[in-house]
Structure formats: C-alpha cells, structure tokens
Amino acid sequence: MMIYSTLKIALFTSLLVLANVITAQDRVIFLGDAGTTTYDGYKVILYQYSGMPDQKLELEATLKDGKFELVAPFTGLGHYVLKSEYESKVNGGYAPYTIVVERPDTIRIKANVGHLAQSTTTGSEPQRKLEEYYAAKDRRTAGVMDAFRAKYGDEILDNPEEHMDDPKMEELMTEYETVVSPKMMEIENQETLAFADLHPNSVATAYLLSHSLLPAEKRVELYNKLTPSVQQSVYGQQLKGNNDLELRSEVGSQIVDFQVPMEDGTPLSLVQLLQGKKYLYIDFWASWCGPCIAEFQNLRRAYEAYRDKGLEIWGISTDASRERWLSAKDQERPTWPQAWEGGMDEVEKPSNIHFSVPFLPSTYLLDATGKVVAKNVRGEALDELLANLLAD
Numbered sequence: 264m265m266i267y268s269t270l271k272i273a274l275f276t277s278l279l280v281l282a283n284v285i286t287a288q289d290r291v292i293f294l295g296d297a298g299t300t301t302y303d304g305y306k307v308i309l310y311q312y313s314g315m316p317d318q319k320l321e322l323e324a325t326l327k328d329g330k331f332e333l334v335a336p337f338t339g340l341g342h343y344v345l346k347s348e349y350e351s352k353v354n355g356g357y358a359p360y361t362i363v364v365e366r367p368d369t370i371r372i373k374a375n376v377g378h379l380a381q382s383t384t385t386g387s388e389p390q391r392k393l394e395e396y397y398a399a400k401d402r403r404t405a406g407v408m409d410a411f412r413a414k415y416g417d418e419i420l421d422n423p424e425e426h427m428d429d430p431k432m433e434e435l436m437t438e439y440e441t442v443v444s445p446k447m448m449e450i451e452n453q454e455t456l457a458f459a460d461l462h463p464n465s466v467a468t469a470y471l472l473s474h475s476l477l478p479a480e481k482r483v484e485l486y487n488k489l490t491p492s493v494q495q496s497v498y499g500q501q502l503k504g505n506n507d508l509e510l511r512s513e514v515g516s517q518i519v520d521f522q523v524p525m526e527d528g529t530p531l532s533l534v535q536l537l538q539g540k541k542y543l544y545i546d547f548w549a550s551w552c553g554p555c556i557a558e559f560q561n562l563r564r565a566y567e568a569y570r571d572k573g574l575e576i577w578g579i580s581t582d583a584s585r586e587r588w589l590s591a592k593d594q595e596r597p598t599w600p601q602a603w604e605g606g607m608d609e610v611e612k613p614s615n616i617h618f619s620v621p622f623l624p625s626t627y628l629l630d631a632t633g634k635v636v637a638k639n640v641r642g643e644a645l646d647e648l649l650a651n652l653l654a655d
Contacts, residue, residue: 291343291364293333295372295382300329302376305349309333311583313497314341316609319583326376337367340466340497347379356551363389363470389467392458396471400454404447411443423557440642452477456485464490469498474621479509509619518633521613523579523602526589531577531602533633541573542636542652543629544645547614549582550591552623559595561642565649566599572653579604581614581623 295307309322315338324331335343342363350357358380362370370386384390412420415435419426426432455475462468469489472482483506486494493499512518522532536543546562548555566576576599582588588603604612614620618627628637628648640648 289337289367291335291337291367292369293331293335293343293345293362293372294369295324295326295331295333295374297326297329297331297374297376302326302347302349303329305347305352305376307331307333307345307347307374307376307379309335309343309345311344312336312341313343314338331374337364340365342470345379347376349376350379353377356553359551363387363393363467365389365466389465389470392462392465392467393471396454396458396467400451403450403454407443407446407450411439427560437643440644448476451475459485459488463488464493466493466496466498469493469496469502473498473502473505476622479506479513479619482506482509505619505621508616509621512618512627512635512638514635514638516635518617518627518629518635520633521617523604523607523613525600525602526592531600533629536575536577536600537629537631537633540575541631542575542649544574544576545618545627545629546576546578547581547618547620547623547625548578549580549623550584550587551582555624556591556595558624558641559597561645562597562599565645568646569649569653574649574653575599577602579613581605581612581620 293309303326306323306325310320312318312320312335315336320335322333322335324333333345340363342361345360345362346357347360354377358378360379360382362372362384364370364387368386370384370390373383375381383394415431419429419431419435423432452475455471455477458471459468469486472485475482477485482502486499486502486506489499494503518533520532520534522530525531533543544562544565546555546558548558550556562576565574576597578597578599578601580588580592580601580603582591582603582605585603585606588605592601604614609615614625618625624641626639626641627635628640630636636652637648
C-alpha cells in the first residue's frame with residue numbers, strides 16, 4: 264500500500280512538473296528595467312502579438328522600483344509590440360517598440376520608458392541582430408539629421424505646427440523631401456543589403472526584408488539567397504507574399520474593384536470614387552504614424568488645388584483600433600473620403616490583397632481606369648506630378 268501511494272505521489276509530481284514545463288513553453292516573460300524610479304506608476308502595455316493576429320492583447324504592467332514584468336502567450340515565431348503610457352501622455356503620442364521572438368524564453372529589456380522604441384533587449388537572438396542593424400543605421404542617419412537641424416534649428420523642427428507661417432518652412436519641407444529623406448533611404452537600403460548578405464540564415468533577415476524599402480525585384484533576389492528554413496519561416500513566407508503583392512501593384516498594374524467601410528459602416532468602393540474622376544490618390548495611413556499626419560497638410564493643398572480638375576483622394580486607415588482612427592480623423596478633419604480597413608478580415612484588407620503597404624504612409628495614384636500611375640509620391644513631388652497630369 265505504501266509503495267502504491269509513493270507511486271501515486273511520484274506520478275502526480277511528474278504530471279505537475281510536465282504541466283509547468285508546458286506552461287513555460289507557451290509563454291514569453293518580459294522583464295523590464297528602466298534604471299530609474301522616475302517612471303514608477305506608469306504602465307508599459309503589450310498590445311499586439313503577430314502569432315495571435317485575431318486576438319486583441321492588452322497586457323499591462325505598472326512600473327515599480329523602476330521595473331516591470333509582462334507574461335505573454337507564445338504560439339511560435341513572431342513579434343510583440345509594446346508601448347509606453349508615459350510616452351503617450353507626456354509626448355502626446357508613442358513610437359511602438361517591436362520585439363521579435365523565436366522561441367519561449369525570458370526577454371530582458373533595458374527600457375527607455377520616455378522613448379520605448381529606443382530600448383534594447385537580451386534573450387532573443389533575432390532581436391539582438393535587428394538592434395545591431397538599427398544602431399548601425401541610426402549612427403549613419405544621425406549625421407544627416409544633425410546637419411539638417413544645424414541649418415534650420417531645433418525649434419522649427421520640433422514644433423513645426425507653430426511655424427507654418429515661417430518663410431523658411433517651405434524651404435525646409437522641400438529640402439527634406441528632395442535631399443534629406445532620399446539620403447536617409449539610401450543609407451537604410453545600404454545597411455539592409457549588408458545585413459542580408461551577413462545573415463542569410465537568420466529569421467531576422469526575412470523580417471527586415473519584409474519591412475524594407477528595397478525594390479521588389481531586389482527583395483526577390485535576396486529571398487532566393489536565404490536558407491530554406493528561413494524561407495519557410497513565418498517571415499520568409501511574409502516576405503515572399505509581400506514581393507508577389509508588390510509586383511502585382513507596380514506602376515502599370517490594373518487594380519480591381521474593392522470596398523472599405525466608412526465611419527457609419529457604409530462600404531465605399533474603388534469604382535464609386537473613380538466615377539467622374541481623372542485620378543484617385545489612395546493614402547494608407549494610421550493615427551500613430553507621425554509622417555502620415557504631417558502629410559495631411561500637403562494633401563489638403565493638393566485637394567484644394569486639383570479637386571475640381573479631376574482629382575479624388577481616398578484615405579484608408581490601417582489602425583487596429585477604430586477609436587484611435589476616429590480620434591485622429593476628428594482632430595485632423597481631412598475633407599476627402601476616409602475609410603477604415605482595421606475591422607476587416609485579413610483576407611479582405613486592400614493592404615493585404617491589392618496593394619503593397621510595407622510602411623506608412625504608402626500611397627498610390629490611379630488613373631480613371633484603375634491603373635497604377637505612380638506610387639509613394641508625396642509632398643512637392645506629388646504637387647509637380649498632379650500639375651503636369653491635370654494641367655489646364
């Protein structure tokens with residue numbers, strides 16, 4: 264009888280250990296250290312995990328003694344997205360901090376709570392490689408921005424809305440669009456190519472390429488150089504899908520009709536907006552995207568100048584949150600049609616099946632037949648293009 268009881272206890276203990284092992288395998292633990300108690304009482308929020316795209320996560324941890332802990336589910340290779348409550352409240356917005364995780368583990372975050380996206384981690388090899396890439400890129404682009412700031416000053420760059428009447432503003436915006444932005448893109452592409460050559464066997468490369476600004480033809484070439492296991496990974500498949508989609512939405516491609524719901528739920532279609540128009544400018548944007556919001560001013564000017572000459576603009580928000588989309592829309596008050604794809608099924612979203620949207624804002628100019636005439640043309644370049652296309 265005693266032997267039987269001992270066996271029962273041993274079996275129960277083994278099952279308990281196994282259950283604990285399974286639980287550990289199904290989660291990722293994020294341990295954050297801000298290195299200061301300044302942010303105590305504020306929350307760090309994990310609100311998205313690509314491994315569970317259909318589930319809304321709102322995992323919160325309040326900083327205490329400069330530290331926080333978040334325990335998140337793990338279903339496979341994916342990225343977690345975090346935000347800082349302090350950053351949102353004090354800065355009026357936030358830059359999301361994305362962490363790529365390959366396996367269940369404990370991830371330690373050296374947290375910059377004031378600018379969470381500038382944090383660093385240990386515990387994830389793909390994330391370590393990506394952060395090395397970001398650091399190398401930032402070191403090079405910093406020189407470009409430092410020279411730009413030295414020329415125009417911090418005040419006008421940090422508070423542009425207060426200087427819209429400044430004579431230097433038009434010159435500043437032109438220089439940024441024609442000199443600074445292209446130079447920074449060139450640096451980013453150079454660093455991405457170097458990273459891809461160095462790490463063909465890392466899922467970090469597939470992740471990076473799937474979000475890169477490189478031409479689709481070049482990304483196809485780099486995809487073919489990845490190891491088979493990386494090609495078959497979630498990010499490898501995403502990269503291949505992005506490449507195929509971008510090649511289908513290149514200049515000269517014909518876009519078939521689709522629809523996206525407006526604020527009241529009424530569907531708005533491509534055919535509706537093209538009716539009676541010569542050109543349709545589609546702007547994919549989000550409430551959290553600073554460059555998207557900044558571009559609204561240029562779009563207002565374009566809409567006022569060319570609306571009666573045959574131009575229509577269609578803003579499509581990719582926001583996951585309907586409330587954040589509506590808040591940004593109400594604040595910015597765009598006068599052109601707006602729709603929200605965030606509540607649509609993934610297989611129906613235009614950014615997934617009709618257009619390549621690797622970054623925001625992503626824009627497409629279509630002619631009256633729905634053919635792509637230009638893509639990702641903004642600011643002064645857009646004004647020049649429209650002036651030529653819609654000349655009296």
